Amino acid sequence: MKRAPRRTTGRHVAALLAGVLAPSLAFATNGYFAHGYGMKAKGMAGVGIALPQDALAAATNPAGIAFVGDRVDLGLDWFHPSRGAEIVGNGGIPPFGIPSLNGTYSGNGKSNFFIPEFGYNRTINDKFSAGIAVFGNGGMNTQYNASPFARLGGSNPAGVDLSQLFVAPTLAYKVTPEQSLGVSLNLAYQRFKATGLEPFGAFGFSADPANLTNNGYAGSTGYGLRLGWTGKFGDVFTAGATYQSKTRMSRFDRYAGLFADQGDFDIPANYGVGVAARPAPGWTLAADVQWIDYSGVPAVGNPINSLFAGQQLGSTNGPGFGWKDMTVYKFGAAWEMNPSTTLRAGVSYGSQPIPSSQTFFNILAPGTVETHLTLGGTWVLAGGNELTFAYAYMLKKTVNGSGSIPPNLGGGEANIWLSEQLLGVSYAWKF
Numbered sequence: 503m504k505r506a507p508r509r510t511t512g513r514h515v516a517a518l519l520a521g522v523l524a525p526s527l528a529f530a531t532n533g534y535f536a537h538g539y540g541m542k543a544k545g546m547a548g549v550g551i552a553l554p555q556d557a558l559a560a561a562t563n564p565a566g567i568a569f570v571g572d573r574v575d576l577g578l579d580w581f582h583p584s585r586g587a588e589i590v591g592n593g594g595i596p597p598f599g600i601p602s603l604n605g606t607y608s609g610n611g612k613s614n615f616f617i618p619e620f621g622y623n624r625t626i627n628d629k630f631s632a633g634i635a636v637f638g639n640g641g642m643n644t645q646y647n648a649s650p651f652a653r654l655g656g657s658n659p660a661g662v663d664l665s666q667l668f669v670a671p672t673l674a675y676k677v678t679p680e681q682s683l684g685v686s687l688n689l690a691y692q693r694f695k696a697t698g699l700e701p702f703g704a705f706g707f708s709a710d711p712a713n714l715t716n717n718g719y720a721g722s723t724g725y726g727l728r729l730g731w732t733g734k735f736g737d738v739f740t741a742g743a744t745y746q747s748k749t750r751m752s753r754f755d756r757y758a759g760l761f762a763d764q765g766d767f768d769i770p771a772n773y774g775v776g777v778a779a780r781p782a783p784g785w786t787l788a789a790d791v792q793w794i795d796y797s798g799v800p801a802v803g804n805p806i807n808s809l810f811a812g813q814q815l816g817s818t819n820g821p822g823f824g825w826k827d828m829t830v831y832k833f834g835a836a837w838e839m840n841p842s843t844t845l846r847a848g849v850s851y852g853s854q855p856i857p858s859s860q861t862f863f864n865i866l867a868p869g870t871v872e873t874h875l876t877l878g879g880t881w882v883l884a885g886g887n888e889l890t891f892a893y894a895y896m897l898k899k900t901v902n903g904s905g906s907i908p909p910n911l912g913g914g915e916a917n918i919w920l921s922e923q924l925l926g927v928s929y930a931w932k933f
Contacts, residue, residue, distance in 0.1 A: 531896060531922065532830050533796055533855045533869045534664065535640040535772070537876075538562070540621065541577045541928035545878015545892035546834025547848025549788040551776025552732065552742035553834075556890075556930060557621025560635040560672035563730035563744040563776075564684030567623050568631045568674040577890075577928030579617040583643070584898070584921045585609040587650055587865040591914030592907060594653070601653055603912060609868070611645025611659050619928070631674045639690070639769065641665040642867050649698045650865055654705075654911070657716070660698025662866045666769060667691045670728070680734035688726045690749050690769060695719045696760060696866075702815060703759070705911075709814040710759030717756040722767065724751035738780050745773040748798060759816040762800040770802065771795045784838040792832070796825040796855055803827075806863040810908040823867055824860030828852045834876070846878035846892075858904035861916040868918035870899040888930040896922035 531537040538548025540558030550559060554566025557575040586608045594602040623633035642664045649660035667690065674684035696715045703711030726749035732742045749769035758765035774792035781787065797803035804822035813820055834848030854870045878892040903915035 531871055531874065531894075532792070532850075532852050533640075533794060533825060533828050534642045534867070535794055536638060537850060537874050537894060537896075538832075539619070539635070539637050540575065541619075541890040541892045541926050542846065542878065542880060543834075544579075544894060544924070544926060545846035545848065545876055545890070546788060546836060547832045547850040547874055547876045547894075549776060549778075549790045549832045549834040549848060551730075551744055551774050551790045552740045553776070553778040553786065553788040554732065556928075557623040557633055558619055558635050558637060559623075560621070560633055560670055560684070560686050560728075561637050561668070563732060563742050564670075564672045564686040564728055565674050565682040565730035565732040565742065565744075567633045567672055567684060568676050568682035569732065569734075570623055572625055572933050573621075573623050574931045575619070575621040575928055576930075577619045577926055579619075579924050579926035581615040581617055582613055582923045583610075583615075584613070585644055585868050586919055587868065588917045589650060589907070589914060590917065593912040593914065595910075595912055600912070603650060603653055603907075604914070605650070607646050607648060607650045607865070609644035609646050609661060609865075611647045611661065612643060615643070617926075628679075629676050633672050635668070635670045635672065635686070637668055637670075639666040639668045642869060644866055644868070646698070646865075650916075651698060651701050654701035656698045656701050658698060660866075662694070662696045663719075664694045665692065682732050684730045684732075686728040688728055688746070688749055690724045690726065690751065691721065692751060692767070692769070693719050693721045694754050694757060694767070696757060699760070707809055707815055708759040709816040709820070710764070712759065713756055713765070714759035714815065720754040720756035722751045722754055724749050724768070726750065726769070740778040742776045743774070745771075747771055748795070761816065762804055762820040762822050763818055764816055767801045768799045770799050786836040788834050788836075790830075790832040792830040792852075794828040794830070797827050805857075806860055809863075810910065821863075823864055824857055825855040825869070826857065828855050842882040844880045846876075846880075848874075848876040850874045850876075854899055854901065856901050856918070858901060859906055861901055861903035861906040861918050864918055865916055868901075868920045870901050870918060870920045871896040871922060872899050873897040886932045888932070890928045890930065892924070892926045894922075894924040896920075896924075
């Protein structure tokens with residue numbers, strides 16, 4: 503029996519904002535999560551669990567808004583991914599007249615994305631601070647104008663487009679002047695479309711071929727919580743911890759034949775710890791460790807292998823993209839060169855989530871990036887307002903397939919890759 507779609511709280515607020523912002527949101531860095539939130543954090547490889555710096559701090563650790571003061575931050579990123587795939591050693595399916603799938607395929611049919619962010623923070627009194635953060639949580643886009651699946655009967659272009667938006671009203675409470683607790687209500691909207699996947703229906707791989715591909719954009723809403731703690735220990739050391747629950751989302755009904763559990767696509771739980779230190783005047787060093795529970799969402803974490811053993815896409819606990827959980831290590835440094843200029847840099851690493859046996863289906867979602875290198879800076883303008891920029895380069899990572907294409911589709915291997923660049927700017931009003 504199919505479950506009824508989940509009802510959500512605040513869905514109208516999230517959907518209204520998403521209608522404006524979601525067309526610009528499509529990116530992948532740590533799996534399909536953003537590498538950081540807030541332009542200052544992005545310039546430091548995404549660190550922020552113990553280092554709140556602006557009104558987007560709530561997106562990383564809601565307790566941090568107790569220490570950022572009264573401000574509004576408005577930012578925009580230009581995001582440029584380069585992704586693709588190579589199929590080698592495939593023999594086609596001669597009895598059906600299907601030739602080899604071998605070739606190199608570009609997923610860069612669309613390569614430029616613009617990602618906005620917004621944060622507002624207000625100190626209520628010496629105990630409470632409140633704010634709201636609006637940000638792209640994550641996403642994935644591929645567009646193969648020459649489809650890897652065309653020789654199996656797929657249309658052009660082939661690919662997917664997933665974007666996720668969070669609207670996070672937040673409250674923080676100072677237990678002591680240097681210790682705070684915080685909570686955000688994450689009102690989430692996501693939208694998705696898939697194109698060119700007809701062969702997965704024609705070969706009997708989908709439980710609902712009519713809701714597998716080429717059905718335009720489908721929307722989904724849901725909610726979850728993020729909790730956090732921030733503690734200052736003297737003038738030098740700060741620590742923090744944060745936990746985000748799994749965000750329960752309504753189903754993508756138009757893609758009930760693609761995602762496990764009839765179109766279910768929740769947003770994974772994630773959590774982390776961080777430290778920050780000020781070892782010398784003008785210098786700040788910070789480090790975070792983040793865990794992302796991709797395996798806790800069947801549509802993402804279930805292996806694709808069962809598809810070729812008879813279990814269909816869209817079925818209960820059915821095949822997914824086979825992603826493993828991720829652990830991400832982030833390190834950043836900031837140097838206050840003078841009272842009006844701060845420079846930043848950072849590096850992060852997380853072992854990419856796609857096993858070599860899962861690369862064929864992940865031609866659609868090659869979230870393979872592991873290493874991020876970042877730079878950033880802030881200039882304090884007349885009147886105290888701030889202009890901040892961040893640049894991130896995500897090194898190309900290739901995952902070579904091993905047993906990735908089943909014999910009934912001609913065997914061979916799918917090799918996938920991804921690299922990315924991001925350039926962002928934000929303006930902050932302080933009051």
